[in-house]
Amino acid sequence: MTSGTFACAPADYLHYRILGSGSRHLLFLHGFAASQLAWNDLIPFFSTDEFTLHLLDLKGHGGSSTLAPGDFSARRNARIVGEYIRSRE
Numbered sequence: 116m117t118s119g120t121f122a123c124a125p126a127d128y129l130h131y132r133i134l135g136s137g138s139r140h141l142l143f144l145h146g147f148a149a150s151q152l153a154w155n156d157l158i159p160f161f162s163t164d165e166f167t168l169h170l171l172d173l174k175g176h177g178g179s180s181t182l183a184p185g186d187f188s189a190r191r192n193a194r195i196v197g198e199y200i201r202s203r204e
Contacts, residue, residue: 118132121202126182127195129199130151130172133168133170135162135164137164138167139166141166143170148176154170173192174187
């Protein structure tokens with residue numbers, strides 16, 4: 116397991132966990148008022164030899180940036196997640 120912070124700007128960062136080392140990458144995004152911990156019950160269903168699981172805390176949730184003022188919109192979160200994905204290519 117790897118955990119860390121992906122920063123795309125000083126006030127915009129996401130906390131993440133990466134589990135597994137498989138060639139099939141899956142990205143897990145939680146809903147409103149949740150965090151990456153929402154997926155803990157599903158993790159055992161994915162073989163870590165076959166899958167690499169990316170579990171993110173969206174901005175404003177879990178271990179990610181929560182400083183106000185800031186843009187916590189779905190659009191801003193989508194841009195940050197897109198940058199995270201591109202950083203892993």
